[in-house]
């Protein structure tokens with residue numbers, strides 16, 4: 001018997017460790033793989049903050065889970081045009097994806113986690129579709145109270161069951177009496193990483209942009225554990241290690257985890273609203289003028305990244321900003337958690 005979080009961690013370590021899952025031939029596609037505009041605007045967002053912070057020396061570009069390195073390549077090109085030329089630090093555990101990244105970013109330094117990042121100089125951080133891959137625990141309201149969801153093997157099948165000691169004390173007061181069968185998710189790994197990142201940015205200066213699918217007002221009731229294979233949804237308990245397991249990101253909880261370690265938190269806002277504020281429409285038009293034969297593809301990508309029925313609303317953007325650093329672009333309508 002294994003808690004869901006252990007199952008998810010082991011399955012994803014194998015999954016990401018053994019393949020490049022991105023793109024048409026893989027299992028899913030992400031914003032930077034849809035269009036160069038996404039990475040470019042991430043880079044410009046960081047460059048603008050760094051510029052208005054007074055162009056501090058020794059800046060580091062840091063990316064969590066950089067996939068194929070596409071976002072980093074596009075962001076670095078845009079940053080260099082804006083006069084920012086940071087060194088590059090990639091936090092990646094997958095040997096297969098490290099290799100793909102090294103082909104495109106030969107001068108980068110790789111890290112297993114953020115503890116080995118340089119300890120001086122501002123950190124300019126991007127995490128796109130990283131937190132959703134981190135393991136969640138699921139706690140379920142059974143007839144006798146709240147218990148951990150675990151996986152077990154019966155007759156050769158992997159099945160979810162409830163087991164372990166009662167966990168009623170972990171459930172927020174207002175959710176205690178949710179209907180039997182309700183599930184609450186919590187991601188201790190996400191909280192630990194967001195907290196450590198907040199502490200680093202507060203101490204060294206810098207900013208982080210976290211983009212992912214998720215919800216604003218957690219912890220909340222909901223089973224968001226999902227498996228994706230061949231661009232479709234699958235049973236999360238089938239084929240462990242051969243399909244992508246993810247959960248929706250609880251933005252409020254990771255925001256608080258970072259905030260208590262000293263950073264200002266802005267958002268989350270919709271990815272579409274953030275990209276609109278960053279000028280994606282102008283960028284799309286300029287690209288379409290420069291390459292008229294690609295106009296339909298570019299406008300299609302713009303639509304996919306920003307429209308409410310596509311990635312514009314389900315995907316959220318959240319900013320973590322060092323205390324003395326300026327207000328970030330694109331978060332005008334979201335109150336900052338700053339005190």
Ligand code: SAH
Nearest residue numbers: 016030065066067091092093094128129133
């Ligand atoms: N950001 C990329 C890829 C998203 S897929 C994009 O937008 O295209 C998730 C990425 O996170 C992969 O690179 C995967 O190998 C990495 N990853 C998953 N779990 C990780 C962990 N615990 N530590 C570091 N990287 C991890």
